[in-house]
Amino acid sequence: MTTKLSRLEIAIKAAVDAGNLLVSHYGKISKLKQKESLRDVVTDIDKLSESAILTVLNKNDPDFGVLTEESGFVGPETEDFWVVDALDGTVNYIHQVPLFSVSVAFFQGGKPVIGAVYNPLAKDLYYSELGKGSFKNQIQLKIEDTPITENLMSMAFSGKLYKPEERHKEFELFGKLNDNSQGCLRTGSAAMNLAYVSDGHFGAAVGKASKLWDIAAGLVLAESAGAKVNYKLIDKERHLVDYIAATPQCFSDIINTVKPSYLELDI
């Protein structure tokens, strides 16, 4: 007898199935295709991993559409939908930097309410249903509210083609985050940045024009673990989002000290 899976269980299953596939091909990728920029690439494994996720979603929740990185919107045109990134951190993956993840989220009423982020090499499985706690594997996560001076920051940059004339503003923001904290990292995986906020490794994850599929699941993780989260869809066509997810104190410190006016947030 097969039990009908809850939406959170579906997200976990999809993320882990895809993650296992990524591990089995790790270090064996030679073909890649450039997309928008030098660091925006796709490999065959991105597509294979996405296909593994779609198989799980189609089997267990076929009535909802899926916004994907590689195939666009697939399935029925529904108001509530799945958002998936089959490999967040492709460049890390190609160069065998063990920091990449699978990100699976469900959008309901215009916001992400379920999220699973899986880093398969570290065997770190993060998951959350909004408001019901965030977990890493078996452990419930609860962030400690500490100020920016006691924390490591992270920032995700926009694609190179996004307003190149204003690119210096992102570096300026990165510099301020770096100088006002114990340092700011650009890890190459926005999903992991947010998962690390929920886990207390990072005090904040900040992003400019990030792709929705990179961050949807991570936003749920961070918020459910107690982070203060603010995000705004700044480009509906291209699914681009500005966001800050941080411990409440880091959030205030970023707003008051770093003054991230380049982010288009309603604060």
Place this chain on the structure above:
Amino acid sequence: MKKQLLVYGAGAIGRGYVPWVFPPDEFDLTYVEENDSLREKLNKQKQFTSYCTKNGAYQKLVVPISNCIKPGDELSSINNYMGIVTAVGPRQVLSLKDNFQKADCPIVLFENDSSLSVQLNHLTGKSNIYFGVPDVITSNTAPKELLDQDELSIVTEDGVCFIEEGAKSLGGINDYVSKEELHKQWMAKLYIHNTPHCIAAYLGALQGKQYLHEGMSNPAIYALVEGAMNEMRDMVVKKYNLDQEFVDWYAKKELGRFANVILYDPIIRVAREPFRKLALDNRLIGAAQLALSMGIVPEFLIKGILAAFLYNKENDADFNITTLMNALSPDNFLKLIINLSTHDALYKCIMTRWDNTLDELKGLQNDN
């Protein structure tokens, strides 16, 4: 003049058992309790009743208390106590580190984890923190007829309390023993008591039972618990050279305890936090690894482990175990959540028995 004793935790052991080994005619008890409602009730009544099961009947002890205070309020007067005992749970006791730093009296941890006293002595740079083994089962409640008389009633067994001999100045009705003797008692309690005790709870939970003795009245559950206990008995003899006669006596005593029909030991108390019990060094997975290392294939214990995987209680701290069991394949569950390696003998043992064991447990679920 009575000795002043500070007791962290007014739950099963703290309220039910501590007054029997630190009796009210010799000790004034002050409790530190975080549960607001329980604290208010204790302060309103200024006493409660603990019942001890002896020869199938209850012996009554009315326990007057000095005060029940909320955590933090004890700090200003912590050195007025001649002793401190804790029964707050292994997950909580480490958070008392800063309090212990300020206390110079003997501190005894009744926390089901022998490493905690070592850790806390190390963290505080002190040496006044000792491990205690209350060899007893204490419920955190009582049957209705006793609760009708006093809503704070609680039932315990007639046990024996073993404490490291360094804490001897505390006195009371305790056996202060050498580290070697305490280790023997602890190994027996950890594996012949703790392991089958929680297995009895997980199997009882499968049948929706409320109390441990209700599950143990089912012959199939009794046989599974006895099987797991025998595996543990054989393991401790081989691994720790415990005396065969001692472990046979211990195992028989434990089976009687689990089935004690007047103890009213709630299953949710014993089964709580399954992930803690499933940790690699704890009473289920850790115990099974030890059995395998001694050449014993823990067939019954594996059934208990899978029963723990199926523990499904919404209000439990580890309620997410059900989500993970539903979402993950057996292989992924064992690797990611239980942290077993695919090269591990136990991983292989569980994987090969997974389907049949789940069928057997589902049969037990329906045999109600």
